[in-house]
Amino acid sequence: MLVSKLARQLMAPVAAIALALGGAFPTAWADNDEIVLGGSIPMTGPFAFAGLQFDRGLRDYVEWINRQGGIEGRTLRYVGEDTGYQQDQSVAVFRRITSRENVNFYFGDSTAFQQTINRELDRRDILMTGASFASELNDPERYPLQFLLGPDYSEQVGILLSYIAEESPGARVAFIHSDTEFGRDPIAPGRSKAEELGLTVAATIVTPPGAADISSAALELRRARPDYAIFHGYVLAPIPDFIQRARQMGMNTRFMGTYYTMDQGIINEMGEAADGFMGVMPYRYYYDETGPAPIMDAIRELHGDYQTTTYTQGWLTGVLITEIARETLRAGKPFTGSNLRETLDSLSDIDTGGIFGQPVNFRGNSIPLGRIYRADVSQGQMVPVSDWIELE
Amino acid sequence: MDWLFFFEITLAGLGTGGLYALTAIAFVLIYKATRVINLAIGEMLMVGAYLFFGAAVGWALPWWLAIILALLGGGALGMVLERGVIRPLLGENPISVFMVTIGLGSILIGMVELIWTANPRSLPNFFPTDPIFIGEAFLAPKTFWSFVVAAVVIAVFLLLFRFWRGGVALRATASDQGAAYSMGINVPAVYSLAWGLAGVIAAGAGILLGSIGGISSDMGLFGLTVLVVVIVGGLDSVLGALLAGLLIGWMESMAGVYLGGEYEHLVTFILLMVVLLFRPWGLFGTREIERL
Numbered sequence: 001m002l003v004s005k006l007a008r009q010l011m012a013p014v015a016a017i018a019l020a021l022g023g024a025f026p027t028a029w030a031d032n033d034e035i036v037l038g039g040s041i042p043m044t045g046p047f048a049f050a051g052l053q054f055d056r057g058l059r060d061y062v063e064w065i066n067r068q069g070g071i072e073g074r075t076l077r078y079v080g081e082d083t084g085y086q087q088d089q090s091v092a093v094f095r096r097i098t099s100r101e102n103v104n105f106y107f108g109d110s111t112a113f114q115q116t117i118n119r120e121l122d123r124r125d126i127l128m129t130g131a132s133f134a135s136e137l138n139d140p141e142r143y144p145l146q147f148l149l150g151p152d153y154s155e156q157v158g159i160l161l162s163y164i165a166e167e168s169p170g171a172r173v174a175f176i177h178s179d180t181e182f183g184r185d186p187i188a189p190g191r192s193k194a195e196e197l198g199l200t201v202a203a204t205i206v207t208p209p210g211a212a213d214i215s216s217a218a219l220e221l222r223r224a225r226p227d228y229a230i231f232h233g234y235v236l237a238p239i240p241d242f243i244q245r246a247r248q249m250g251m252n253t254r255f256m257g258t259y260y261t262m263d264q265g266i267i268n269e270m271g272e273a274a275d276g277f278m279g280v281m282p283y284r285y286y287y288d289e290t291g292p293a294p295i296m297d298a299i300r301e302l303h304g305d306y307q308t309t310t311y312t313q314g315w316l317t318g319v320l321i322t323e324i325a326r327e328t329l330r331a332g333k334p335f336t337g338s339n340l341r342e343t344l345d346s347l348s349d350i351d352t353g354g355i356f357g358q359p360v361n362f363r364g365n366s367i368p369l370g371r372i373y374r375a376d377v378s379q380g381q382m383v384p385v386s387d388w389i390e391l392e
Numbered sequence: 393m394d395w396l397f398f399f400e401i402t403l404a405g406l407g408t409g410g411l412y413a414l415t416a417i418a419f420v421l422i423y424k425a426t427r428v429i430n431l432a433i434g435e436m437l438m439v440g441a442y443l444f445f446g447a448a449v450g451w452a453l454p455w456w457l458a459i460i461l462a463l464l465g466g467g468a469l470g471m472v473l474e475r476g477v478i479r480p481l482l483g484e485n486p487i488s489v490f491m492v493t494i495g496l497g498s499i500l501i502g503m504v505e506l507i508w509t510a511n512p513r514s515l516p517n518f519f520p521t522d523p524i525f526i527g528e529a530f531l532a533p534k535t536f537w538s539f540v541v542a543a544v545v546i547a548v549f550l551l552l553f554r555f556w557r558g559g560v561a562l563r564a565t566a567s568d569q570g571a572a573y574s575m576g577i578n579v580p581a582v583y584s585l586a587w588g589l590a591g592v593i594a595a596g597a598g599i600l601l602g603s604i605g606g607i608s609s610d611m612g613l614f615g616l617t618v619l620v621v622v623i624v625g626g627l628d629s630v631l632g633a634l635l636a637g638l639l640i641g642w643m644e645s646m647a648g649v650y651l652g653g654e655y656e657h658l659v660t661f662i663l664l665m666v667v668l669l670f671r672p673w674g675l676f677g678t679r680e681i682e683r684l
Contacts, residue, residue, distance in 0.1 A: 046610060049511040179654045206653030210613040213411070213604055215404030215535050216645040217653060222530075223397060236512040237606035245532045248523040269514050269606075 035071055035325050035335075037062070037317075038097040039080035039107035040090035042131075047085040049235075050131060050260070050310040051109060055080055057307075057314015058107065064298060064318075071322050072329045080107070087112045098124055104335055105321045108132065111181065114146060121145040125337035127324070127344070129317055133259060135185050138366045145337045147344060148366040149316050150282035151391070153182075154189040155368040156258045157230060159280045159389045161190065163372045164228050165197035166386075172202040174226035174253075176217070176242065179206050183233020186258075190230070202226040207238060214238045218245040221253070230256045236269055243273040254278060263309050264382060267375045275377040278385065282370040283312045283355050285382050293354020295319060316355050323350055357388040400529045401645050407535035409641020410542035411601055415614070416621040416633035417546060418593035424566040424628045425586030427486070428478060431493045433594055434615020435500035436473075440466040440595025441515070441602035441611065442504050448516050455518040462599055463592050470591020471584050479583065497612060505609050512608040519603065538600040545596060546634065549589075553630070558585055566628070617644075617657075620664045626677020636675060 039058065042051030062078045070076060079097050083089040090113035097103060106121070108114040108130030114137055121128055128146045137143050138152040151159060157175075164171050173194050177183035187204060194201050203224035205217050221229065221242065229246075231239050234257075243255050257279035264285065267274045284296055286307045295315060299307055324343050325335075333339040349359035360367045368391035373382040415437055422430045430436075443465040447458035477496060481489050519537040523530060553559040564572040565582040573579050598607075601614060621640050625632025640660055647659040673679045 044505065044510070046510050046608070048505075048509060208648075208653050208656045210610060213404075213408040213535065213601075215407055215532055216401050216648045218532065219397065219400050219404060219530075220649050236514070237608065240514055241534075241605055244521075244534075248521065248532060249530055265511075269512070271514065 033074050034102075035074050035076050035105070035321075036101050036103045037076065037078045037105045037107065037321060038094070038101060038103040038126075039078065040083045040093040040097075040109045040113060041080040041107065042085035042090075042109045043082040045083075045085035047109065047131070049265070050308075050313075051082075051085070053308045053310035054107065054109075054131065054314045054317075057311040058317060059314075060299075060302060060311075061315045061318030064302070065322055071325045074325075074329070076318070076322070076325075079103075083109050083113075085109060087116060091116060094120070098126065104325070104337075104340070105129070107317060108146075111137065114143075118143055118146070121337065127321075127337045127340040129320070131313075133366075134182075135189065138364050140364050143365060145341055146365055147320075147362065149313055149320070150259065150366065151280070151368045151370050152366045153186040153232065153258060154193075155366060155391055156280045156282075156370060157186040157190040157232065158193050158368070158391050159370045160230055160256050160258075160278075160372070161193050161197055161199060162389055162391070163280075163386050165199055168227060170198055170200065171227040172200045172225065174203040174205060174221060174224050174229040175201070176205045176207070176221070176229055176231050178209055178233035180209050180233055183209075186232055214241055215245075218242055218249070221246065222249050222251060225251070226253050228256060229253050230258075231261060232258050235260055239277075240270045240273040243270070243277070247273075256280075259309075262373065262382070264306060265308060267382065268380075270375075272377060274375040277375045278372055280370040281309065281373050281382070282367070283309050283316065284357060285309065285373070286312070287381055288384065290384070291354065291357060295353025295355055298353075312355055316352060319352050319355065320350070323347060358390075363391075396528055399527075400531070401649050402642060403526065403529060403531045404535060405642035405645025406638055407531070407539045407641070408645065409638035410539040411597055411604075411637075412618055412621045412641050413634045413637025414542040414546060414593060414600070415597040415618045416625065416637050417549060417630060418590040418597065419618060419622045420625075420628060420630055420633045421562075421586050421590045421593070423622070424630075425562055426474075426478065426583050428493065429486070429490050429627070430590075431490065431615070431619070432473075432497040432500060432612075433590070433618060434612030435497040436466065436469060436591055436594040437598035437601065437614060438607070438609065438612045439469055439500055439504060439598070440591075441598035441607045442508055443595065444599045444602065445508065445513055445515055445607060449513075455516060459518075459599060463595050466595025466598070467588045467592040470587040470589070470594070473591075474584050474587035478587070479580065497615075501609050501612065508609075510609050512606055514606045515599070515602045517603065534604045538604060541600060542597070545593065549593070550630065558582075562586060617660060620660050622674075623664060624667045624674055626674030628678050629674065629676035632674055632676030 041055050058078050062076050066075055081093045083093050090109050094117055103126055106126050106128040108128055111132040111134040114130055114132050129149055133148055133152050135152040135154040137146055175187055177187055191201050205220055207214055207217055246253055255277050262279040262281045324340050328339055328343045348361055351359055360369055371384055371388050372386040374385045376383045419433045422428055440462050444458050444462035447453045447461045448455055519534050521533055524533055524536040561577045561582050565579055621636045622633055625636030643659050644656045647655045
């Protein structure tokens with residue numbers, strides 16, 4: 001009893017000091033010479049293949065830019081935590097990081113999270129980007145404090161369709177998508193865009209999420225006999241299976257994919273089926289050395305072996321927030337989310353150091369620019385088959 | 393009506409149904425012998441597919457050796473789960489055991505992600521790739537061969553149940569545990585055997601499924617449709633598992649083409665509801681109901 005009373009007496013002042021310090025801590029720690037990028041990063045779970053690369057890319061970029069003297073003399077600091085690709089975890093990580101740090105920019109890991117946290121962003125005045133290319137996020141009215149790291153999914157499909165219309169006017173196109181929010185995203189706009197470009201939509205084939213066997217869907221595809229088939233809403237399965245079956249059925253359809261299907265590692269997993277597979281990619285591949293690209297050179301200098309496009313996406317995040325932060329500081333504006341957004345809107349012809357093949361401009365919240373690449377299995381690489389295509 | 397197309401879709405559906413039936417047999421085997429509703433069957437199937445991947449790609453073994461190792465590994469996994477987790481729960485409330493199998497599923501997913509990461513992978517192709525034509529109807533070689541393998545395996549197991557001593561012991565234990573004990577049958581060994589065999593079958597189904605659509609740590613979701621198959625067929629009926637597997641495979645295939653892919657699972661679960669409403673013990677199951 002006596003001991004506990006003594007302990008309480010001793011603890012009281014300690015607790016008081018701790019409380020006082022704790023209260024003072026965030027502001028004292030919010031170093032004015034620092035710019036903080038927080039991140040809910042899916043380093044485990046089904047999206048870990050990309051999450052681990054975002055994390056590495058962001059870390060490497062931050063180290064690199066700080067070696068160059070930071071952003072207008074300020075240090076960039078990255079604080080990322082694992083979410084397991086669970087929305088509640090992503091929110092918990094966001095709360096934890098934003099309550100501990102004076103966060104200026106944030107990297108989100110999924111469409112669901114980026115939608116959920118939107119109000120909170122407004123409240124905390126933080127500018128966010130992330131892994132999602134959802135068309136819904138490309139709306140500056142509803143998502144004023146978010147931007148995408150390339151074309152949204154509808155624009156990606158739009159770029160593919162523009163390429164098709166150019167290559168084979170009037171071609172028959174099929175859409176194959178998973179029955180998920182991700183899968184459905186670009187389908188309706190894609191169909192209208194196809195009609196607008198004078199293409200025929202031969203079929204829209206839906207596969208249930210996690211479908212093991214797509215035998216009947218493949219038969220449906222054969223019946224539609226499209227010249228091109230665009231996959232969306234998948235990472236790997238069931239794309240190789242569709243392609244193999246189509247070949248076995250003697251079809252000459254050319255298959256295409258969107259950003260997350262287009263990484264080299266995934267293409268490698270497809271084996272022979274990958275040959276001739278095409279898709280839209282907003283960023284230069286690691287081994288694409290056409291044209292000057294100082295940022296890609298820096299990546300190649302840092303790593304002698306292939307780096308994924310999701311790793312490059314981490315660097316692009318860094319490049320864009322550096323540009324936004326730099327211009328805001330130069331204009332002498334306070335470092336709030338709304339001011340950062342204002343700067344983003346004022347930027348034009350942004351130089352991404354060659355990650356994109358030409359200077360980029362935001363339209364709404366996205367950058368509708370990409371290039372068509374084709375898998376060449378004999379070279380083991382994705383080779384460009386079009387110039388950079390920018391949607392109006 | 394394009395009858396050739398209809399016939400092709402039917403064949404494709406039966407192909408998928410063969411895999412449902414095979415996995416459902418693993419489920420029924422465990423339920424019959426041990427009265428455990430094993431919700432981790434989908435994850436056991438996934439582990440089998442990853443064992444094959446590890447042996448065939450990781451260790452670069454020939455595919456036939458990799459299959460043998462994966463089947464043995466699947467069997468060993470089944471026995472370890474039974475001995476380590478299920479047997480200590482003997483006599484406990486069925487709901488506890490049921491919940492434990494859900495947990496087991498999560499643990500197996502975690503283990504696979506730790507070893508092989510969560511990245512989706514493709515399995516090396518070991519089936520012939522020449523297209524199969526039945527009359528004029530096209531059947532994808534993978535679907536055809538996996539159906540053939542599933543059918544052969546099912547036939548072998550049916551013969552084993554009928555004629556092999558272990559199979560007879562299994563059936564005896566399933567129909568009356570007390571009587572089996574008194575006749576000198578080593579019931580705990582039968583439990584191990586049931587889980588071991590189910591592990592082998594699940595691993596086999598995993599390899600077949602993975603060779604069709606690739607593998608990923610969430611492929612255990614397949615087990616969810618298998619659960620519907622066994623409930624529709626009757627939890628303790630091998631014949632029910634076979635027929636319900638084929639029926640559901642065919643229905644999903646039809647729904648996918650004529651209604652759209654978004655209706656595949658809807659149709660399956662509507663069938664489940666109808667069966668539960670009018671014949672809760674399933675088409676061929678024993679007429680007793682255990683409420684959980």
